[in-house]
Amino acid sequence: MKKGHQVTMKEIAKRLGVSVSTVSRALKDSPELHPETKRKIAEMAKEMNYQPNLLAQSLRISRTKTLGVIVPEITSHFFASCISGIQDFANKRGYNVMICQSNESIELEKANIKTLVATQVDALLISLSRETNHFEHLDELYQREIPFVLFDRVQEDMPVTKITFNDQNGAYQVTKHLIEMGCKRVMYVSGPEDLYISKKRKKGYLQALKEFGIKEDPSLIKVTDLTQEQNIKVAQEIIDMNPRPDGVFCMIDPLAVDVLTHWKSKGIKVPEDMSLAGFTNNPTSAVVEPPLTTVSQPGYEMGKLSVSHLLDQLEGLASDEPISIVLDTTLVPRKSTGYTG
Numbered sequence: 001m002k003k004g005h006q007v008t009m010k011e012i013a014k015r016l017g018v019s020v021s022t023v024s025r026a027l028k029d030s031p032e033l034h035p036e037t038k039r040k041i042a043e044m045a046k047e048m049n050y051q052p053n054l055l056a057q058s059l060r061i062s063r064t065k066t067l068g069v070i071v072p073e074i075t076s077h078f079f080a081s082c083i084s085g086i087q088d089f090a091n092k093r094g095y096n097v098m099i100c101q102s103n104e105s106i107e108l109e110k111a112n113i114k115t116l117v118a119t120q121v122d123a124l125l126i127s128l129s130r131e132t133n134h135f136e137h138l139d140e141l142y143q144r145e146i147p148f149v150l151f152d153r154v155q156e157d158m159p160v161t162k163i164t165f166n167d168q169n170g171a172y173q174v175t176k177h178l179i180e181m182g183c184k185r186v187m188y189v190s191g192p193e194d195l196y197i198s199k200k201r202k203k204g205y206l207q208a209l210k211e212f213g214i215k216e217d218p219s220l221i222k223v224t225d226l227t228q229e230q231n232i233k234v235a236q237e238i239i240d241m242n243p244r245p246d247g248v249f250c251m252i253d254p255l256a257v258d259v260l261t262h263w264k265s266k267g268i269k270v271p272e273d274m275s276l277a278g279f280t281n282n283p284t285s286a287v288v289e290p291p292l293t294t295v296s297q298p299g300y301e302m303g304k305l306s307v308s309h310l311l312d313q314l315e316g317l318a319s320d321e322p323i324s325i326v327l328d329t330t331l332v333p334r335k336s337t338g339y340t341g
Contacts, residue, residue: 007050008145016044021320066096067307068116068124070109072153074101077282078299079127082151085303086125093311095122104130110137117146123314124148125306128155130226133194147314151306153196161313161322163306167197170295170329171204174249174277177293177331179212181338183247183275187220189234189259191251201251201279220245224255231258238274239266246274247337253278253285256292260336275337290335297329 009023016023018041026033026041067090071079083099090097098121100112109129116124124141126148135155141148142160151163171188178186188205190198202221209216222237224230235258238248250256256278260270270276270290277293278285285292305325312318333339 007045007048008143009050010143010145012041012044012048012050015048016040019319019321024320063122064120065094066098066119066121067310068112068119068121069097069099070102070112070116070124070126071099072102072104072127072129074099077284078152078280078297081299082127082303082306085300085305086307087303089304089307090311095307095311102129106131106133113137113141117141122147123310125151125310127151128153128196130192130195147310149306149310149313151302156196159322161309161324163302163309163325163327164196165297165302165327165329167200167329168204168207170279170297170331171201171249172207173204173329173331174279174293174295175205175208176211177333177339178247178249178275178277178337179208179214181247181271181275183245184214185217185220185243185245186214186247186249187222187238187245189222189224189238189248189250189255191224191226191255193223198251205249226252226255228258231255232262235259235262236266239263239268244274248274248276250276250278253280253282253292253294256294257282257284257288260288260292270336271338277337281332285332286334293334293337293339294332295329296332298327302327 009020013020013023022033022037023041026038027045029038069083069086071083073079087097098116098119100116102109102112106129109132113124124146135158138155138158142158149161149163150158154162154164175186188202190202192198206216222234224234238244248259250259256276260276263270268274279295281294281296285294309318313320333341
């Protein structure tokens with residue numbers, strides 16, 4: 001243990017293999033716990049030289065009634081919907097919201113967290129940036145016992161509450177739809193492979209291929225950093241393939257729109273030459289020509305649930321134990337895959 005390190009209840013819980021809430025109740029001498037459990041926890045706390053964090057306790061008592069929210073992009077329709085749900089339900093419960101944008105940068109994400117913590121927000125809601133592939137800044141929050149919830153883009157191993165969509169099933173449904181519409185060579189165009197949603201949507205894509213007895217073909221999986229420049233480069237690479245795929249599933253709608261725009265400029269007809277589908281049901285997907293088949297995600301609902309669970313934990317209305325909530329998605333078939341219903 002480093003000199004000057006202040007032992008936390010999380011460390012005691014980890015050492016004993018119990019929950020943080022159990023340690024907390026034991027140290028408060030809760031009558032709900034078995035005396036032997038309380039004895040073991042008290043002994044471990046003494047052995048580890050645990051001292052209550054009086055500053056943290058005082059901050060929890062004298063709350064600022066302000067929450068910090070960090071999203072990759074404020075201008076994204078999806079994250080704007082999440083923010084709307086967060087604000088509406090935070091305000092109803094008497095909390096204000098401070099919103100920061102990481103602009104898909106891990107360094108800015110870290111800076112945002114530092115700034116929000118310095119302003120003494122009561123808790124944080126975080127959706128990780130495209131670049132976030134190491135998580136020491138989240139570990140530090142956890143060790144400092146600063147409450148936070150992860151939503152949409154999460155780190156699976158972090159022992160905090162996470163609100164996500166069933167990305168795997170959504171990707172499975174859209175890939176299945178492409179196959180059922182007659183596609184034999186379906187391509188998946190992914191974002192950065194470290195992203196939680198990239199991995200989950202790839203799993204759904206592969207699940208559908210397997211179900212239909214289609215062998216996985218590495219040449220039919222491409223990766224882009226999701227910048228417009230890279231998206232257009234991938235769109236051209238698909239045109240240049242021989243044989244080409246007859247169906248392309250893009251990880252998010254803005255990527256699919258970039259691909260569609262480039263294809264049209266090169267005389268490629270959708271869905272006659274190749275079918276195309278996206279994910280997220282961005283408003284643009286309904287107004288491009290042809291309208292894009294996509295997958296709908298209720299961002300407002302995600303925002304509402306994220307803030308509700310965070311505040312329930314903060315106000316002692318729910319257990320400190322982390323939970324994982326997975327929201328359903330819905331296939332939205334349109335003309336870009338030949339759907340005419």
